Amino acid sequence: MIEVEGLRKTFGDLVAVDDVSFRAEPGAIFGLLGPNGAGKSTTIGCLSGLLDPTAGSVRVLGHDVVGDALAARESLGVVPQELAIYEDLSAAENLRFWGGAFHLRGAELNRRVEEVLERVGLEDRAKEPAKQFSGGMKRRLNFACGVLHKPKVLLLDEPTVGVDPQSRVRLLDLVREEAASGTCVLYTTHYMEEAETLCDRLAIVDHGRLIAEGTLAELRGMLGERDLLRLAGAFDPDKVGAALAGVEAIRGDHEVVQSDAELLTVSVPQASRHLPAIFAALDATGAEVRETTLTQPSLETLFIKLTGKELRE
Amino acid sequence: MRFTLLTAKNDLRRRLRDPMSLLIWLGIPIAIALMIQLAFGGSGGSSPKAKVLVADRDESFLSGLLLGAMGQQQGQQLPFEAESVELEEGRERIEEGDASALLVIPEGFADALLREEPCTLELVTNPAQRILPAMVEESLTLVVEAVFYLHRVFGEPLDAMLQEPAPGANTLPNEEVARISTMINSIMERMGDALFPPVIQLSIEVEEEEEEDSDMGALFFPSILFMTLFFLAQGLAEDIWVEKQQGTLRRALTTPHRAGEFLTGKLLAAMVVIAAVCAFGLVVGRFGFGLPLKNLPLAGAWAAVAGALLTSLMLLLQLMASSQRVASLLSGLVMMPLLMIGGSFFPFEAMPPLLVTIGRKTPNGWALEQLKAINADGYDPTSLLASFLGIVAISGVLLYLCTRRMAGAFARS
Ligand SMILES: Nc1ncnc2c1ncn2[C@@H]1O[C@H](COP(=O)(O)OP(=O)(O)O)[C@@H](O)[C@H]1O
Ligand SMILES: [Mg+2]
Numbered sequence: 001m002i003e004v005e006g007l008r009k010t011f012g013d014l015v016a017v018d019d020v021s022f023r024a025e026p027g028a029i030f031g032l033l034g035p036n037g038a039g040k041s042t043t044i045g046c047l048s049g050l051l052d053p054t055a056g057s058v059r060v061l062g063h064d065v066v067g068d069a070l071a072a073r074e075s076l077g078v079v080p081q082e083l084a085i086y087e088d089l090s091a092a093e094n095l096r097f098w099g100g101a102f103h104l105r106g107a108e109l110n111r112r113v114e115e116v117l118e119r120v121g122l123e124d125r126a127k128e129p130a131k132q133f134s135g136g137m138k139r140r141l142n143f144a145c146g147v148l149h150k151p152k153v154l155l156l157d158e159p160t161v162g163v164d165p166q167s168r169v170r171l172l173d174l175v176r177e178e179a180a181s182g183t184c185v186l187y188t189t190h191y192m193e194e195a196e197t198l199c200d201r202l203a204i205v206d207h208g209r210l211i212a213e214g215t216l217a218e219l220r221g222m223l224g225e226r227d228l229l230r231l232a233g234a235f236d237p238d239k240v241g242a243a244l245a246g247v248e249a250i251r252g253d254h255e256v257v258q259s260d261a262e263l264l265t266v267s268v269p270q271a272s273r274h275l276p277a278i279f280a281a282l283d284a285t286g287a288e289v290r291e292t293t294l295t296q297p298s299l300e301t302l303f304i305k306l307t308g309k310e311l312r313e
Numbered sequence: 314m315r316f317t318l319l320t321a322k323n324d325l326r327r328r329l330r331d332p333m334s335l336l337i338w339l340g341i342p343i344a345i346a347l348m349i350q351l352a353f354g355g356s357g358g359s360s361p362k363a364k365v366l367v368a369d370r371d372e373s374f375l376s377g378l379l380l381g382a383m384g385q386q387q388g389q390q391l392p393f394e395a396e397s398v399e400l401e402e403g404r405e406r407i408e409e410g411d412a413s414a415l416l417v418i419p420e421g422f423a424d425a426l427l428r429e430e431p432c433t434l435e436l437v438t439n440p441a442q443r444i445l446p447a448m449v450e451e452s453l454t455l456v457v458e459a460v461f462y463l464h465r466v467f468g469e470p471l472d473a474m475l476q477e478p479a480p481g482a483n484t485l486p487n488e489e490v491a492r493i494s495t496m497i498n499s500i501m502e503r504m505g506d507a508l509f510p511p512v513i514q515l516s517i518e519v520e521e522e523e524e525e526d527s528d529m530g531a532l533f534f535p536s537i538l539f540m541t542l543f544f545l546a547q548g549l550a551e552d553i554w555v556e557k558q559q560g561t562l563r564r565a566l567t568t569p570h571r572a573g574e575f576l577t578g579k580l581l582a583a584m585v586v587i588a589a590v591c592a593f594g595l596v597v598g599r600f601g602f603g604l605p606l607k608n609l610p611l612a613g614a615w616a617a618v619a620g621a622l623l624t625s626l627m628l629l630l631q632l633m634a635s636s637q638r639v640a641s642l643l644s645g646l647v648m649m650p651l652l653m654i655g656g657s658f659f660p661f662e663a664m665p666p667l668l669v670t671i672g673r674k675t676p677n678g679w680a681l682e683q684l685k686a687i688n689a690d691g692y693d694p695t696s697l698l699a700s701f702l703g704i705v706a707i708s709g710v711l712l713y714l715c716t717r718r719m720a721g722a723f724a725r726s
Contacts, residue, residue: 048567051725073569084560086323088330093323100319101568129330145564 001026001184002047002153006056009042009208016042018208019056024186024201026152029179031199032188033299039208040188041081044157047186048078060153074102077151077183081158083142087131091122091141094130095148102149116144119177121170136167143171153184160194172198192299204303211306220297227271228257228301229278231264232291239285240264247281249274258308267305316570320578321585324552328586334548335586364412368400373423407437531602532660535688538594539681540657542587542616546623547644549583553628553719554637562724572720576712580621580628587620588613595688607690615687615697618704619680625711626676632718635726651675656682680704 002024009017017039024030032040045051047058049069058065063072085094095113104112117123120140125133130141143159156175160168175198179185189195195202196216203213212219237259244254250268257265264282268274271294279289295301304310328335369376395416398406403415417435556562565575592613598604606612627644634640652658654668655678661669672678683700686692 050563050566070569070571073567076567076569078564078567080560080563082560082563084564086327086561087559088327089323093326097319097323098564098568101316101565101570 001061002030002186003059004043004047004056005058007043007046007053007058008055009039009046009051010054015208017046020203020205020208020210021056022203022210022213024153024184026184027179027182028200029175029185029187029198031195031202032186032205033190033192033195033199033202033303034188034205035190037207038190038205040190040205041157042208043205044078044080044155044186044188047155048076049073075152077146077149077154079143079146079154079156079159081161081188083138085130085138085141085145088129090127090129091117091133091144092126094141094145098145099148102151104149112148112150116148119174120144134164135162136164139163140167140171143174147174147178150181151183154178154186156185156187158188158190160189160191192303196299202299204299204306206303206307212302216299219299219302222302222305224267224269224297226255226267226269226297228295228297228304229266229268229271229275230293230295230304231266231282231289232262232293233264233287233289235259235261235264235282235287236285237261240282240287243281243285243287244278247274247277249277257305265304265308267301314574316568317574317578317581320565320575321581324579324582325585327552328582365395366398366403366406366412366415367395367418368398368403368415369418370400370420371418371422376418376422404437531598531604532662534598534602534604535681535685536657536660538591538598539655539677539684540652541594542591542620543623543648543652543657543677545587545590546583546620547627547648549579549586550624550627550631550644551637551641552579553631553723554640557724562719566720566724571716573712573716576628576716576719580624580708580712583624584617584621587624588617591616591620591684605689608687612684612687615680615684615701618701618708619676619684621708622676622680622704622711625708625715628715629711629718632715632723651677654678 002022004023005021007017007020008015020039020043022030032043034040042051046053047060047065049065049072052066060072061075063075065072086097089097092113095116096109099109099112114123117126120143122137122140122144125137130138133141139159139162143156146156147154159175160171163171172194175185175187179200187195187199189198199216201213201215202219203210204219205211212222214222240259241256244256244266245251247254254266254268257267259265266278268278271278275292275294282289300310396412398415400417403412403417406412407415415435415437417437419435553562556565566572592609595604595606595609595612599606627648630644630647631637631640634643654672655675656664656669656672657677661672661678661682664672673682683692683697687697
């Protein structure tokens with residue numbers, strides 16, 4: 001179990017993580033979803049003991065990662081965003097070293113190494129130096145090094161970035177297997193679909209802040225049954241609000257999420273049915289609509305609703 | 314403790330995976346040793362002297378070094394006498410058959426060496442003579458090799474700066490590099506006055522101090538061996554950047570062990586490599602140069618702890634630097650004077666007393682003297698034990714500083 005309370009981490013003036021609190025349970029995948037620079041890796045760094053939190057507390061299975069660091073790390077497995085393997089050594093040698101670091105030895109170590117090599121599909125290449133591996137294979141080895149010792153808490157930092165599609169599917173299955181076996185998994189990503197299909201609970205982060213948290217269903221619920229209507233063109237932001245309020249069918253049941261001279265984002269229930277009325281009302285203000293995007297409720301729309309911008313940059 | 318041994322084992326395995334580096338570390342000193350043997354081996358007594366004219370058109374510290382090493386005046390150990398001349402005069406005299414050879418150091422010699430560009434030393438030999446010019450050629454190869462080796466100390470950081478601009482930050486523009494090399498140049502020129510002429514006095518001092526008929530090889534060998542150990546320490550210390558770049562350092566810091574255990578493991582591996590190279594070197598010295606070799610295991614152990622000291626010193630320099638390029642420049646600047654003054658380039662026997670007094674206090678100079686004493690069975694067990702403990706204590710302190718720095722700013726940046 002991971003308990004994070006009021007976590008804050010600054011680098012000089014830059015606040016990378018700002019008052020973040022969450023709780024991740026065993027046997028489930030907790031996702032941290034946010035764009036690049038949101039503070040995901042910094043959070044993972046504080047959890048794994050690489051970075052000292054500026055304020056707040058982090059506990060892993062009840063052990064404070066600062067005050068009781070070694071005990072906390074005993075139960076941790078980390079799959080860092082950047083590869084962390086010895087390129088000159090073979091896959092098996094890498095695994096044996098990192099397994100040894102977590103007190104595995106002898107027959108038990110051998111068994112685990114064989115097992116995990118098979119799980120990540122590297123059993124045929126076990127004796128080759130890692131530098132000869134493809135990017136996806138290195139990623140899988142990187143993953144294997146983090147899970148070999150069957151950690152109770154597994155931290156995964158964007159493990160699928162830059163990975164070929166086959167390796168990606170395989171990696172996601174492996175993550176599910178870990179959670180199914182009772183591991184508490186923290187998974188960071190900036191891929192919406194990954195978060196939606198993989199995570200039991202999710203926290204959405206932006207600029208170091210946790211802006212929403214809950215199960216996928218709870219997060220969807222925050223949007224209501226509304227669709228997100230994004231219009232690009234030329235608008236008069238001062239008149240748009242009043243014009244939409246004048247549309248009978250959606251009165252009192254819509255929200256202007258974001259509005260400026262070029263972009264207008266509105267959340268509306270069953271938007272497709274009200275498009276003609278909305279266009280007519282905007283037309284009356286002299287607005288010109290060049291592009292229309294209609295999205296059903298999703299994490300993407302939630303993110304846009306919460307931050308006013310798209311997740312993908 | 315188990316993790317320390319595990320790390321040491323892992324590091325040794327990684328060293329063995331990279332036999333090229335090991336071969337280079339071993340190969341360069343062996344090549345130099347062989348050339349010393351070729352040039353000076355068994356050449357005791359009176360050998361015919363050749364006269365070599367030298368025209369130095371470069372007038373840099375490196376060409377000065379070359380001249381110094383050749384012994385401009387009465388270089389009695391070298392099988393030739395060198396005389397500085399202007400190029401025109403030199404050519405005329407060779408034609409007149411007044412000398413065995415004319416060596417021309419071309420303009421831009423130091424520059425080319427520093428940039429690792431090819432450069433040619435021109436050796437004009439006297440067609441009328443056969444044997445003497447051949448000897449000159451052979452000995453010159455040795456001297457040039459020594460200069461080349463010296464350049465390795467400085468050349469690499471300079472080279473690195475010239476060739477691979479850092480991604481992003483602190484790129485030194487070429488003018489800056491030129492400025493630094495000019496600075497080094499002038500430092501070396503000043504130091505050169507103090508350091509290089511003594512080489513010429515070699516024979517005089519040797520005759521006074523050494524009762525056995527030690528030849529140049531035996532004299533130079535321990536120095537070269539120690540230079541090798543120093544380079545080895547530097548090379549092994551640099552591995553921390555590899556760990557950083559591979560991300561393995563960060564991973565190691567997330568295992569349930571203290572950072573110090575990891576670093577101690579790496580240091581242990583370095584000690585094993587250094588002890589092995591030293592033992593190997595001593596055996597070569599014993600059979601190649603008749604070096605005394607009374608206590609091989611003790612000498613190996615001494616090399617190991619001395620290696621720990623040098624490695625942790627170089628490691629601290631690596632960790633203090635903001636980038637690997639800065640680190641290699643920094644360690645070059647620290648290593649060079651230590652090598653020069655600490656008897657690792659020229660033997661103490663060939664240095665003036667004042668410098669020897671200082672040189673024996675450098676870590677490498679001190680360790681070298683102890684190693685010689687151990688080999689010659691002339692050590693005092695009590696003070697040697699105290700030295701062992703002293704080294705272990707100092708290395709411990711250095712290691713502590715290294716650990717703090719590594720687990721802090723170094724791993725996080
Ligand atoms: N060591 C560091 N020093 C200074 N700033 C940093 C450091 N690490 C991360 N940051 C900054 O903190 C913010 C969060 O970074 P990061 O946690 O890596 O984001 P993410 O993993 O979500 O992409 C970014 O603005 C990044 O530039
Ligand atoms: Mg990141």
